[in-house]
Amino acid sequence: MPIILQLATVFVAAFSSTAIWLWLARQYSWLDHPNDRSSHSMPTPRGGGIGVAAGLLCFLWWDQTLLNEGGGWLPLVGGSLLLTGLADDLFTLPAWTRLVLQVAAVAAMWPFFSQLPVLQVTNGVALSGTWLALVISFAFVAWINLYNFMDGIDALAASETVFFCVGVFTVTALSGSVEPDFSALGLGVAASGFLYFNLPRARIFMGDAGSYFIAFAMAVCGLLLVQRSGLNWWALLILPGTFVVDSSITLLGRLLAGAVWYHPHKSHAYQLLAAKWSSHGLVVMCNAGINLLWLLPMSLLVARRPHLGPLVLLIAWLPLIAVVVAVRRKN
Numbered sequence: 001m002p003i004i005l006q007l008a009t010v011f012v013a014a015f016s017s018t019a020i021w022l023w024l025a026r027q028y029s030w031l032d033h034p035n036d037r038s039s040h041s042m043p044t045p046r047g048g049g050i051g052v053a054a055g056l057l058c059f060l061w062w063d064q065t066l067l068n069e070g071g072g073w074l075p076l077v078g079g080s081l082l083l084t085g086l087a088d089d090l091f092t093l094p095a096w097t098r099l100v101l102q103v104a105a106v107a108a109m110w111p112f113f114s115q116l117p118v119l120q121v122t123n124g125v126a127l128s129g130t131w132l133a134l135v136i137s138f139a140f141v142a143w144i145n146l147y148n149f150m151d152g153i154d155a156l157a158a159s160e161t162v163f164f165c166v167g168v169f170t171v172t173a174l175s176g177s178v179e180p181d182f183s184a185l186g187l188g189v190a191a192s193g194f195l196y197f198n199l200p201r202a203r204i205f206m207g208d209a210g211s212y213f214i215a216f217a218m219a220v221c222g223l224l225l226v227q228r229s230g231l232n233w234w235a236l237l238i239l240p241g242t243f244v245v246d247s248s249i250t251l252l253g254r255l256l257a258g259a260v261w262y263h264p265h266k267s268h269a270y271q272l273l274a275a276k277w278s279s280h281g282l283v284v285m286c287n288a289g290i291n292l293l294w295l296l297p298m299s300l301l302v303a304r305r306p307h308l309g310p311l312v313l314l315i316a317w318l319p320l321i322a323v324v325v326a327v328r329r330k331n
Helices: 003-028 049-062 064-070 073-091 095-107 110-114 129-150 156-174 183-198 207-229 233-238 241-256 269-277 280-304 306-329
Strands: none
Touching: 003 049, 003 183, 049 073, 049 183, 049 207, 073 095, 073 207, 095 129, 095 207, 110 129, 129 156, 129 207, 129 241, 156 183, 156 207, 156 280, 183 207, 207 233, 233 280, 233 306, 241 269, 241 280, 241 306, 269 280, 269 306, 280 306
16 A cells, blocks of 8 residues: 555544544543643543554554564553553552553563664763663653653644654655655654644543553654664654753752652643643644754754764753743743
């Protein structure tokens, strides 16, 4: 089947699955009820990330190489994280239970991590094998939780997923060294099928089921492009800069203030701006602008000049750090 028809089918699968889940959630009251730490004011169905998983599963039906290269861990690990998130959506799991289940799922991917290409940190420092696997395992668990922290207003996380997937595809395609790899686009199109229902005012949230699974799938797509298509490590790391910077600085600030890091709150820069501007959509558009006009060009630069990777990453993220610090200080 031509790739355009595959992607169209993925969108239809994600769109229709989200619509069905939305109906079920309303019927059985699987709702996210607002509280003083919420950014929404009406009870809203959650767990809509199931639709993204359905769309990606549809894509995997055609792209068997993803399953073959994963040695079977891709659907197993992704499925376990999806179920963990779904259980948390429906029954509210203790924080440490969620963390243990995430660590166990990521540990199953150790053989894959240890075979990834060398990460050249500096001229004299490079990570590979066991050390690389250790660093990536920690980063993987951290990313799953940081992405979950950023899923606090309408359309932000879903639109970030679409950008990231289109971004890694674009950087890989324009590098000129390999054939375009469409695996990331499969996830991006699936996320766009859900995004339709998540635009302000959202009719459904992705929930922990969605955020855990989608964060996992984003990271896997990026790592597979590093492995299969020679995507530069630093080009990959630059793209999710807004999410990494906002969530990391907010987490650090809360730890320094003695707050319990995993308790819900509304102190992320994006949440503060959404409250100040009384608009989720404006924050999402600002995030999209930063992604398209700043982070994507920086990532493309690193793809062409790999030796500048750490320097360009620092340049790309410094303005984001300044903005997040300034927003949090004013509030």
